[in-house]
Amino acid sequence: MNTILENPTQTTLANAPAWLADRRTAGLEQFKALPMPSARDEMWRFASVGRLSIDGFNVTDAPAAETLTALVERSNLITKREGLSVYVDDSPAAFEGISEALSAKGVVYLPIAEAIAQHPELMEKYFLKESTELGSEKFFGLHAASVKAGSVLYVPKGVEIEKPFVNYYWTSGARAAVFPHTLVIAEDNAKASVVDIFFSETEENEALNVSVSNIHAGAGANVFRKIVQDWNEKTVSFQLDTTVADRDAQVKNVAVNIGAERARFENQTRIEGPGADVKMYSLTVAEENQEFDQRTFQTHNAGNAVSDLLYKNALLDNARTIFSGLIKVAEGAQQTDAYQTNRNLLLDPTAEANALPGLEILANDVKCSHGATTGNVDEDELFYMMSRGISKRVAMQLMVFGFFEEVIEKVESDELAENLRILIRNKFESKIK
Amino acid sequence: MSDTDIQDEAIKVDTEKGNFKYPENYEFDAGVGLTEDTIKYISDVKNDDEWVREFRLKALEVFKKKPMPTNWADKDLENIDFDKIRYYLSKGQVPARSWDDVPDDVKETFERLGIPEQERKFLAGVEAQFDSEASYSRMKEDLEKEGVIFVGSTEGLAKYPEIFRPYFGKVIPTADNKFSALNSATFSGGSFIYVPKGVKLKQPLQAYFRINAENFGQFERTLIIADEDSEITYMEGCTAPKFETATLHSAVVELVALKNAKIQYITVQNWSSNVFNLVTKRGMADEGAEVKWIDCNIGSRLTMKYPGVVLKGKGARGEVLSIALANDGQHQDTGAKMMHLADNTTSNIISKSISIGKGRSTYRGQVHMPKHLKNCKNNTECDALLINTNSRTDTYPAITTRGENNTVQHEASVSKVSAEQIFYMMQRGLSEGEAMSLAVNGFVNDLMKAFPMEYSVELKRLIDMEMEGSVG
Numbered sequence: 001m002n003t004i005l006e007n008p009t010q011t012t013l014a015n016a017p018a019w020l021a022d023r024r025t026a027g028l029e030q031f032k033a034l035p036m037p038s039a040r041d042e043m044w045r046f047a048s049v050g051r052l053s054i055d056g057f058n059v060t061d062a063p064a065a066e067t068l069t070a071l072v073e074r075s076n077l078i079t080k081r082e083g084l085s086v087y088v089d090d091s092p093a094a095f096e097g098i099s100e101a102l103s104a105k106g107v108v109y110l111p112i113a114e115a116i117a118q119h120p121e122l123m124e125k126y127f128l129k130e131s132t133e134l135g136s137e138k139f140f141g142l143h144a145a146s147v148k149a150g151s152v153l154y155v156p157k158g159v160e161i162e163k164p165f166v167n168y169y170w171t172s173g174a175r176a177a178v179f180p181h182t183l184v185i186a187e188d189n190a191k192a193s194v195v196d197i198f199f200s201e202t203e204e205n206e207a208l209n210v211s212v213s214n215i216h217a218g219a220g221a222n223v224f225r226k227i228v229q230d231w232n233e234k235t236v237s238f239q240l241d242t243t244v245a246d247r248d249a250q251v252k253n254v255a256v257n258i259g260a261e262r263a264r265f266e267n268q269t270r271i272e273g274p275g276a277d278v279k280m281y282s283l284t285v286a287e288e289n290q291e292f293d294q295r296t297f298q299t300h301n302a303g304n305a306v307s308d309l310l311y312k313n314a315l316l317d318n319a320r321t322i323f324s325g326l327i328k329v330a331e332g333a334q335q336t337d338a339y340q341t342n343r344n345l346l347l348d349p350t351a352e353a354n355a356l357p358g359l360e361i362l363a364n365d366v367k368c369s370h371g372a373t374t375g376n377v378d379e380d381e382l383f384y385m386m387s388r389g390i391s392k393r394v395a396m397q398l399m400v401f402g403f404f405e406e407v408i409e410k411v412e413s414d415e416l417a418e419n420l421r422i423l424i425r426n427k428f429e430s431k432i433k
Numbered sequence: 434m435s436d437t438d439i440q441d442e443a444i445k446v447d448t449e450k451g452n453f454k455y456p457e458n459y460e461f462d463a464g465v466g467l468t469e470d471t472i473k474y475i476s477d478v479k480n481d482d483e484w485v486r487e488f489r490l491k492a493l494e495v496f497k498k499k500p501m502p503t504n505w506a507d508k509d510l511e512n513i514d515f516d517k518i519r520y521y522l523s524k525g526q527v528p529a530r531s532w533d534d535v536p537d538d539v540k541e542t543f544e545r546l547g548i549p550e551q552e553r554k555f556l557a558g559v560e561a562q563f564d565s566e567a568s569y570s571r572m573k574e575d576l577e578k579e580g581v582i583f584v585g586s587t588e589g590l591a592k593y594p595e596i597f598r599p600y601f602g603k604v605i606p607t608a609d610n611k612f613s614a615l616n617s618a619t620f621s622g623g624s625f626i627y628v629p630k631g632v633k634l635k636q637p638l639q640a641y642f643r644i645n646a647e648n649f650g651q652f653e654r655t656l657i658i659a660d661e662d663s664e665i666t667y668m669e670g671c672t673a674p675k676f677e678t679a680t681l682h683s684a685v686v687e688l689v690a691l692k693n694a695k696i697q698y699i700t701v702q703n704w705s706s707n708v709f710n711l712v713t714k715r716g717m718a719d720e721g722a723e724v725k726w727i728d729c730n731i732g733s734r735l736t737m738k739y740p741g742v743v744l745k746g747k748g749a750r751g752e753v754l755s756i757a758l759a760n761d762g763q764h765q766d767t768g769a770k771m772m773h774l775a776d777n778t779t780s781n782i783i784s785k786s787i788s789i790g791k792g793r794s795t796y797r798g799q800v801h802m803p804k805h806l807k808n809c810k811n812n813t814e815c816d817a818l819l820i821n822t823n824s825r826t827d828t829y830p831a832i833t834t835r836g837e838n839n840t841v842q843h844e845a846s847v848s849k850v851s852a853e854q855i856f857y858m859m860q861r862g863l864s865e866g867e868a869m870s871l872a873v874n875g876f877v878n879d880l881m882k883a884f885p886m887e888y889s890v891e892l893k894r895l896i897d898m899e900m901e902g903s904v905g
Binding site for chain 2: 334344346350353356358360363365366368369372373374375376379
């Protein structure tokens with residue numbers, strides 16, 4: 001069998017420009033040259049790298065038309081939107097482009113291939129240019145060589161778009177390898193919001209995901225990105241996300257992670273201008289034998305900026321989570337405010353939470369803190385509710401959903417928030433004893 | 434003489450307190466570099482038992498095989514040249530029981546450091562190590578009658594193998610890390626202490642480590658066993674002259690607190706700025722026992738030290754309180770490890786670091802609740818104070834939690850001395866330097882209270898001294 005690990009093939013798009021071919025070749029070289037992660041690697045500390053395998057996954061052919069139709073139908077988490085793309089095993093299933101009014105203002109929302117054909121300069125400047133530096137360089141190489149599905153959003157200076165652009169990435173075929181890519185470029189004072197949703201067709205189809213998302217927020221830009229990851233528990237997933245924030249830019253990332261057998265989530269923020277404000281929020285519900293491996297990096301290269309991170313994990317059964325975060329304040333980046341919080345709620349004694357909250361501070365006039373807590377449901381709170389006649393089961397549910405709500409409400413959309421609550425409920429409500 | 438003059442006077446004396454040396458004249462010298470012959474020489478001089486010889490030689494093999502931990506640690510480690518170090522230097526293997534019997538230059542050394550004076554004032558016993566061996570060792574007679582043993586490592590293993598051998602190298606195995614292996618091969622000096630059941634020492638025992646020779650490596654080995662319901666406080670201090678070349682200090686300290694025993698281990702590390710201080714310290718706490726590390730690092734070029742407690746018995750408690758001060762050219766890479774292996778165990782880590790100039794302080798910690806335990810608690814607080822714009826601090830904790838009703842919390846913060854604070858104090862007539870000193874002392878004040886009086890006074894002075902000229 002021709003697996004992507006043994007013989008990764010570069011995706012070739014029609015009339016691909018030379019720069020793209022170079023980046024794909026470089027990616028392939030990087031993938032081949034770098035070893036698989038090992039337990040000795042600090043970047044993979046606590047991850048069960050011994051069980052990590054990407055063997056036997058392949059790029060698949062386009063699924064049958066009825067599969068595409070059915071999945072487009074199921075792509076219904078958000079109805080009020082500005083644009084929509086649906087991919088199934090990296091094949092396009094649906095695309096709702098932008099209105100003519102937005103087009104006239106210079107906004108671009110296109111599938112990657114079309115963006116390369118129509119806006120080569122823009123794509124040369126941004127596409128596959130930014131990657132995380134958190135240990136998955138090998139997989140970024142594989143992504144660069146293989147990516148074909150994904151959407152590009154470009155919002156020119158001063159254009160503000162309220163409604164979100166929604167991208168669905170589905171897996172369907174047997175042992176399919178997918179490489180979704182979301183690229184968001186918000187020029188100075190532009191405003192945009194994007195939702196990326198990762199779903200599996202069934203509970204059974206095994207898949208490998210290596211997705212990349214890059215956000216470039218210009219001076220004073222405002223970007224809001226939401227991620228819903230609900231792969232089935234037969235999926236191995238790598239999400240390599242970056243944000244670059246210029247002067248006074250405001251960027252907010254909210255991720256809700258529910259699925260995958262093992263999910264590596266790298267989220268890197270680079271602050272390049274004063275006054276920037278970047279938020280990184282995440283909620284993870286881990287059960288059975290799931291492993292969520294989260295690595296974050298907040299780099300402050302400019303002073304007077306703010307970054308704030310909150311990662312909450314709830315764990316059941318034999319699930320494992322790893323939160324490894326680093327705040328780095330570069331020399332001279334004075335008046336930085338950087339915060340990092342990790343909260344782990346252990347709902348079963350066999351679940352395991354690991355926390356590695358790190359700081360590297362090279363400037364003295366800063367406010368930086370991090371906190372990590374791990375614990376069970378507060379017995380006193382539980383007792384309080386039970387003494388008021390609430391059954392233990394209901395009290396537990398209230399407390400666990402209360403724990404989630406802090407992140408869920410940050411999506412700032414009643415429709416999406418409610419859909420997220422349903423997804424989470426479906427996953428584990430029955431398990432709360 | 435005004436008050437300020439007195440203060441200055443005290444500081445001046447202190448600055449030069451450790452920075453002097455006497456001519457090198459040693460009867461026993463293992464030469465330069467590390468080979469099997471070096472180890473055999475040390476064993477011969479010490480007249481080691483056969484099992485100790487084997488232990489050392491095996492450790493040498495482990496040391497050679499282990500890589501430097503440079504995948505995560507400071508690259509400065511690569512500057513240690515193991516072939517240029519002298520591994521054993523002494524004037525004799527038997528410590529004197531009276532200061533009168535100590536060779537003059539050694540006696541003068543410790544007198545200048547104030548050790549005999551402290552002994553008279555508040556200590557239950559003192560051991561003073563000069564390069565590889567203790568020159569002086571004495572404990573109050575009544576303690577001896579109660580069965581307390583306070584000897585050096587050689588004497589401990591030779592005379593009391595039935596007490597020390599079962600625990601020797603058990604809390605910190607040879608292969609724990611490269612430097613614990615190096616120590617296991619070359620160890621000399623240090624304290625072996627046994628406190629019998631129910632004996633509670635009211636006054637601390639103290640060891641003082643002095644490096645006098647250049648290009649030297651000091652590898653003392655300490656093992657403290659506190660039997661059931663006993664209590665002991667142990668303090669160590671250290672100094673070395675300022676040499677041009679690098680000096681290596683690599684100790685192994687093992688503590689064993691049996692049921693309901695309490696051990697408190699206090700370190701004031703004030704090595705000169707050419708010393709690599711790479712120390713492995715770990716305690717084992719049985720049921721209801723308590724191990725407390727109070728660790729203060731002011732000197733050295735690079736310190737790597739993460740005192741740990743293995744909480745092996747139900748209800749055991751572990752604590753690490755640490756203060757680190759990193760000045761220009763220094764890297765204080767310190768931290769703590771707490772291994773929870775039984776129910777109802779609790780641990781507490783409080784770490785405060787101050788970085789001055791280009792100094793770098795790092796907190797590295799590990800809290801581990803790997804098994805399906807119940808009702809374990811850990812609290813970790815790391816506060817860093819950065820004095821200058823180019824000072825640096827890092828925090829790298831690693832926390833693993835499982836089990837029922839366990840709680841772990843970690844908090845870290847980074848701050849600077851606020852301009853308002855300094856302005857306020859200067860308005861009231863303090864100089865900028867004094868104001869800064871006061872603010873820094875305030876930052877560590879609550880931890881300082883954990884130290885015995887004599888030590889906290891000494892510490893305050895050291896901090897004042899290090900802060901001199903750091904403003905502006």
